[in-house]
Structure formats: structure tokens, C-alpha cells
Amino acid sequence: MNEQISRIIEELKALDPxxxxxxxxxxxxxxxxxxxxxxxxxxxxxxRTLKSQLLQKLSRQKAAGFWHGLFTKKLAxxxxxxxxxxxxxxxxxxxxxxxxxxxxxxxxxxxxVVHTVDGAFGNLATLTAASSGAxxxxxxxxxxxSDIQVNSGVGVSSAPSKLIAPYQPVxxxxxxxxxxxxxxxxxxxxLKKQSPDSTAxxxxxxxxxxxxxxxxxxxxxxxxxxxxxQDNGYNLYVDLNSGxxxxxxxxxxxxxxxxxxxxQLCTQSGCPGPAPIxxxxxxxxxxxxxxxxxxLSDHGIATxxxxxxxxxxxxxxxxxxxxxxNPKTQIFWPDNVSIVYPFKVGDSEVYDESGSKTGLLVxxxxxxxxxxxxxxxxxxxxxxxxxxxETDADAIIKSAESGGxxxxxGGSEGAKTVELDLGTPVQSFVQxxxxxxxxxxxxxxxxxxxxxxNAPTDGSFYQKAVVVPLISDILxxxxxxxxxxxxxxxxGISVPPIAPAK
Amino acid sequence: xxxxxxxxxxxxxxxxxxxxRFVYFRTHHKQTAEDxxxxxxxxxxxxxxxxxxxxxxxxxxxxxxxxxxxxxxxxAKPVADLETAPDVAEPxxxxxxxxxxxxxxxxxxxxxTLAPDQRELVIMRLWEGFSYDEIARxxxxxxxxxxxxxxxxxxxxxxxxxxxxxLFAIIFKKYL
Numbered sequence: 003m004n005e006q007i008s009r010i011i012e013e014l015k016a017l018d019p020x021x022x023x024x025x026x027x028x029x030x031x032x033x034x035x036x037x038x039x040x041x042x043x044x045x046x047x048x049x050r051t052l053k054s055q056l057l058q059k060l061s062r063q064k065a066a067g068f069w070h071g072l073f074t075k076k077l078a079x080x081x082x083x084x085x086x087x088x089x090x091x092x093x094x095x096x097x098x099x100x101x102x103x104x105x106x107x108x109x110x111x112x113x114x115v116v117h118t119v120d121g122a123f124g125n126l127a128t129l130t131a132a133s134s135g136a137x138x139x140x141x142x143x144x145x146x147x148s149d150i151q152v153n154s155g156v157g158v159s160s161a162p163s164k165l166i167a168p169y170q171p172v173x174x175x176x177x178x179x180x181x182x183x184x185x186x187x188x189x190x191x192x193l194k195k196q197s198p199d200s201t202a203x204x205x206x207x208x209x210x211x212x213x214x215x216x217x218x219x220x221x222x223x224x225x226x227x228x229x230x231x232q233d234n235g236y237n238l239y240v241d242l243n244s245g246x247x248x249x250x251x252x253x254x255x256x257x258x259x260x261x262x263x264x265x266q267l268c269t270q271s272g273c274p275g276p277a278p279i280x281x282x283x284x285x286x287x288x289x290x291x292x293x294x295x296x297x298l299s300d301h302g303i304a305t306x307x308x309x310x311x312x313x314x315x316x317x318x319x320x321x322x323x324x325x326x327x328n329p330k331t332q333i334f335w336p337d338n339v340s341i342v343y344p345f346k347v348g349d350s351e352v353y354d355e356s357g358s359k360t361g362l363l364v365x366x367x368x369x370x371x372x373x374x375x376x377x378x379x380x381x382x383x384x385x386x387x388x389x390x391x392e393t394d395a396d397a398i399i400k401s402a403e404s405g406g407x408x409x410x411x412g413g414s415e416g417a418k419t420v421e422l423d424l425g426t427p428v429q430s431f432v433q434x435x436x437x438x439x440x441x442x443x444x445x446x447x448x449x450x451x452x453x454x455x456n457a458p459t460d461g462s463f464y465q466k467a468v469v470v471p472l473i474s475d476i477l478x479x480x481x482x483x484x485x486x487x488x489x490x491x492x493x494g495i496s497v498p499p500i501a502p503a504k
Numbered sequence: 505x506x507x508x509x510x511x512x513x514x515x516x517x518x519x520x521x522x523x524x525r526f527v528y529f530r531t532h533h534k535q536t537a538e539d540x541x542x543x544x545x546x547x548x549x550x551x552x553x554x555x556x557x558x559x560x561x562x563x564x565x566x567x568x569x570x571x572x573x574x575x576x577x578x579x580a581k582p583v584a585d586l587e588t589a590p591d592v593a594e595p596x597x598x599x600x601x602x603x604x605x606x607x608x609x610x611x612x613x614x615x616x617t618l619a620p621d622q623r624e625l626v627i628m629r630l631w632e633g634f635s636y637d638e639i640a641r642x643x644x645x646x647x648x649x650x651x652x653x654x655x656x657x658x659x660x661x662x663x664x665x666x667x668x669x670x671l672f673a674i675i676f677k678k679y680l
Contacts, residue, residue: 006630006633010629013636013651014654014655014658018655018659020659021655021658021659024662031611031658031662031665032630032658034665035615035626035630036630036631038615039529039630039631040528040529040532042534042537044521044524044525044541045534045538049520049521052520052542052545053513053516053517055542056545056546056549057512057513059546059549
């Protein structure tokens with residue numbers, strides 16, 4: 003007899019002994035009740051989709067404290083009337099939403115990955131590397147001295163060219179010298195960053211109307227960005243489309259002379275700029291990181307989801323090399339030094355296609371010893387979808403020896419060749435962008451990071467690793483020699499090893 | 505926070521099918537069951553942070569599911585009922601048992617005659633296998649009352665269906 007039926011019969015008999023008179027009949031009654039039970043099968047696709055949606059919502063709900071945290075920071079907001087109304091309205095909504103634990107705005111402060119169906123992001127062959135995108139750390143593969151002055155404020159000044167070391171073309175040849183590759187599974191997850199949902203916030207704000215117009219008449223409109231301004235302090239730009247927040251310092255440089263001297267100089271020979279930064283003005287790495295950490299801590303920006311901060315010291319290597327070669331060389335040291343807090347997914351740090359770690363960027367103003375800029379502060383919510391992985395180890399090594407995603411711009415005749423050894427790779431993610439209809443979406447693509455184990459230390463070469471994507475379609479698209487189009491003929495030509503300007 | 509996600513994910517996997525069936529037994533309509541299941545889990549996760557771990561998660565989420573179904577019937581016309589449901593199980597495994605097959609047809613009709621709370625009790629005790637104590641916690645009723653109610657339903661059923669079968673047998677023999 004069915005165990006459940008037996009138990010029920012025993013329960014019935016315990017309650018009323020008369021049930022024991024016709025046990026067979028009772029059993030059939032109960033069996034017939036069981037027999038009419040429907041046997042619905044839940045649709046697996048429904049189960050997956052609902053789970054994905056719920057976990058995303060859960061992460062957003064947990065992040066509802068974002069606005070509350072933002073507005074409790076005693077910032078003196080600018081007094082423009084309309085801006086104040088908007089800010090006050092948004093603030094009120096933010097605080098309200100945090101108390102209500104609703105998902106009015108969804109900026110997460112931790113990393114969340116929700117799986118969806120395979121191949122959900124379409125064809126990945128058209129993805130663009132991060133350096134071509136809106137974000138990502140800049141990094142030159144090989145930046146000869148002659149280029150430095152036009153690329154950025156980092157490096158040599160526009161001093162007489164005779165002081166600049168002559169450019170010596172170099173061809174780089176990558177050679178894999180690591181262990182045999184241990185490739186991961188044939189399917190790997192690609193992660194697509196999820197944007198926060200501002201619909202509820204937009205709707206709430208629309209109902210306020212602001213007294214100036216009927217916002218509801220603009221149906222389908224959404225809040226795309228919000229600006230905050232602190233008097234003589236910081237500006238905040240919240241981009242709800244990309245889920246990023248940027249902070250920039252609005253404070254002034256430390257004056258170098260008294261006002262009277264400055265005004266006198268201004269009338270005589272134009273206004274002088276601040277005195278150049280010298281090497282001794284640059285704080286050591288520990289101090290720079292301490293300043294950055296303190297700022298992030300003061301403003302409630304979680305650092306636990308990032309890797310250990312690293313100071314971008316490329317300028318230092320460059321300048322010291324130049325000074326070593328010619329101590330009289332006039333050099334500009336940067337006003338701002340960048341610190342990168344690498345994005346992390348699990349234990350893997352995220353790289354750009356040049357092999358540099360990419361993540362939250364904090365610039366420290368070395369004059370004021372204050373944080374001047376924060377960028378790439380963004381939501382870390384991803385949707386994961388499986389794609390076919392490359393399983394041919396030879397194809398991967400071949401790609402690595404061709405420079406991986408960054409390519410190899412070498413090929414000058416008569417130039418000396420420097421062999422770069424590639425060590426055993428580690429699996430991580432590379433940041434890429436999917437451009438469609440004038441908008442871009444960030445994706446993290448599984449990749450092998452091949453460390454360059456003998457990178458030149460003469461200050462002319464910055465690349466630390468070669469990145470090879472592991473997704474088959476992307477690898478095929480990124481294989482082959484780098485071609486640079488000639489503006490006149492449109493044909494591919496070989497060029498000396500000069501990195502493209504960022 | 506990540507822990508909450510993981511915990512919720514595990515619980516979701518454990519309960520999604522049971523909740524879906526629970527809702528389906530009360531709606532007999534796939535799309536409605538999916539919609540209501542979505543609502544149940546959405547409600548559950550929105551209150552997940554305040555979930556009192558001293559209470560059984562099972563009791564908690566089935567209470568939400570039950571209330572969701574009640575709300576649905578209060579505000580919407582049921583899309584199907586037990587009798588018209590196309591996928592009420594056919595007792596194919598009982599095909600050789602003529603008497604039981606006949607009983608099944610009568611049981612379907614009999615269930616329709618029960619009051620909603622009685623039918624719910626039968627479904628929860630027999631179809632879903634809840635104990636009386638669990639049903640009591642989910643429905644807010646007393647376990648002892650549920651036992652008595654269930655025994656009365658079965659007793660009445662035993663009488664009515666047995667009588668119907670005897671009547672059927674008499675009529676059947678008359679025409680042989």
C-alpha cells in the first residue's frame with residue numbers, strides 16, 4: 003500500500019475507528035483522490051528566466067541605500083534654483099526609496115552575476131576592445147620619446163627637440179616560453195554589464211512635475227543622468243545609462259605667489275601657470291594609495307570588490323630613464339597620478355586588451371594631495387551567457403605570439419628586434435565593448451593573460467602582458483597581423499612600432 | 505549581501521517546482537500558474553531580508569503562495585476550474601482496475617461539490633503531502649480541526665461514492 007495512504011488511513015482510524023471497517027474501500031477512495039491529481043511540469047525556461055530576474059532584482063534592492071548614503075555626506079550643493087529643486091526631489095525620492103527598500107534606483111555595491119541562456123548576447127565577433135571604448139585605462143605598448151609630448155601631460159615637455167632622445171625603432175617579437183596550455187572547458191561564460199533601472203525613479207520624479215511643465219507629457223522619457231555640484235569642491239556625474247558615477251575635483255591649485263605678484267605678472271607677461279611639478283613633489287606609492295583609500299572610505303565607496311590598488315607609475319619609469327640618459331632633459335612630472343583598483347570577478351582581475359588591469363580609477367592631485375578625479379565607479383552586475391571557447395591550444399599560442407588582442411605593430415626594416423618572452427598564462431577576463439545603435443555595452447570576455455617575463459626596462463615599453471580572448475568567435479576576429487590603413491591609398495601598410503594615441 | 509543571493513538561489517531551486525505545482529493545483533492554467541509563481545517569489549525575495557529564520561521557510565513561502573492565490577481569485581475570474589482542466593491526470597496506471605477508474609470520475613465530480621476550504625484541505629493533505637500541522641501553520645487553522653474536517657470529507661465521500669457505485673452496478677446489470 004502507498005505509504006502516504008497508509009498513514010492517512012491510520013490517522014483516520016485513530017480519529018474514528020469506523021474507518022477501519024472497510025479498509026479496502028477507504029484505500030480506493032483515497033487512491034482515486036490521488037489519481038485525479040494533475041501532474042503539471044514546470045517549464046525549465048520559465049524557471050531559469052524567473053531566477054535570473056529575481057536575482058537581479060535582489061541585488062538592486064540591496065543597493066537601494068546608494069542614494070541615502072550619497073545624500074548624508076554633508077555636501078554643500080550649488081544654489082541654482084532649478085537644480086536644487088531637481089536635486090531635492092531626487093534626494094527625497096532616494097531617501098524614501100532606501101527606507102522603503104524599493105528598487106527605485108539600482109546601483110549595486112558588490113559583484114553579482116546572473117546566468118542566462120547560452121549565446122544570449124548575439125554574435126561577439128564584432129566586439130571592440132576596451133581602449134577603443136568610452137572607458138578603460140590608457141596604456142601605450144611602446145611609446146617612443148618623440149611621441150610623449152603630444153600624447154598627454156605625462157612625460158617630456160615641449161622643450162627644444164635637441165634635448166629629446168632620438169627615436170630608435172624597435173621590432174618586438176613575442177615568443178611563448180610557458181608550460182603547455184591547460185585550456186578550460188569548451189563553453190565559457192561571457193559577462194554583460196547590466197544597467198541600473200531608473201524607470202521607477204523617472205516615474206516618481208514625473209509625478210512631481212516641478213511646477214514648470216508636465217513631465218508626463220513626454221511619454222517614455224527616462225532620467226539618463228544626474229549632476230551634482232559642490233561649491234568649490236567636487237562635481238558628481240551619475241550616468242544611469244551605463245551605471246557609472248564620475249567624480250571630479252573643482253578645487254583650485256595652490257597659489258604659487260601672492261595675489262599682488264600674480265596680478266603684476268599678469269599685466270606684464272600674461273598670467274603664469276603654476277610652477278612645474280618636480281620629482282620630489284610626487285608622493286610615494288603608499289601615500290598616494292592612502293590618500294585614495296581615505297577618499298573612497300570617506301564617501302562610502304566600497305573597495306572590497308576590487309583588487310589591490312596599483313599606482314600607474316609608467317611616467318616614473320619613463321622619466322627616470324630619460325633623466326638617466328640626459329640629466330639636463332627638461333621633464334614634466336604629472337599633476338595627477340592615477341591609481342587603479344582592478345575590477346574583480348571571483349578571484350579574477352579584469353584586464354584591458356593591452357594587458358593592463360582595468361577598474362576603478364582614482365587620480366590624486368599631487369599639488370593638493372587630494373583626490374581630483376574618480377572614474378569607472380560603476381555597478382558590478384552582470385548577466386552571464388555561455389559561448390563556445392577556443393579549444394585549439396596552438397591557435398591560442400599563435401595569437402599570443404602575434405601580440406594577442408593588442409596586436410604587434412612591429413615591422414620596420416633595419417630596426418633591431420627585441421624578443422619578448424611570454425610566460426604561462428592565467429585565465430581572467432578582458433573588458434570589451436559592444437557598440438550598437440550609438441550605444442555601447444560593456445562585456446567581460448574570458449581571456450588568457452600571458453605575462454611578458456622579460457619586458458624591457460628602458461622606459462620605452464609599458465606592456466606587461468598579452469591578452470588572448472578565449473571565445474572562439476572573438477579570437478578568430480582578432481587573429482592575424484594588425485593592419486593600419488594608409489589615409490591615401492587605403493591599403494594596409496607596415497608601420498614602425500608606434501602606439502596609437504589614446 | 506552575496507550570501508543572501510546565494511541562499512535565495514538555493515531556496516529558489518528547492519521550492520520553485522513545489523510552488524508552481526501548489527499554484528497550478530489552484531488554477532489549472534499554465535500561464536496563470538507561471539504568473540502567480542512569479543508573484544510568489546517576487547513577494548518572497550522582497551521580504552527575504554526580514555524573513556524570520558525561526559519560522560520554517562516552507563511554511564513562510566507556501567503561506568505567501570496561498571495568499572497570492574486567494575488574492576488572484578478575489579480580483580480575477582478564474583481561467584479554469586478542476587472540471588474543465590484539460591490536464592487533470594488520467595489514471596492510466598489504474599486502467600485495469602475498473603472500479604477504481606469509475607471512482608476517479610466520481611471523485612472528480614465529488615471534489616467539485618466540496619466547499620473551497622474543504623477542497624483545499626484535500627489538495628494539501630493528499631496531493632501536496634503536507635502534514636496537518638504544516639497545513640495549520642500555512643492556513644492559520646487549528647490542526648485538530650483540520651483532522652476532523654478531513655475525516656468528515658472522506659467519510660461522506662465513502663458513503664456517497666459507494667452508494668453511487670452500487671446504483672451504477674444495479675443499472676448496469678439491468679441492461680445486461
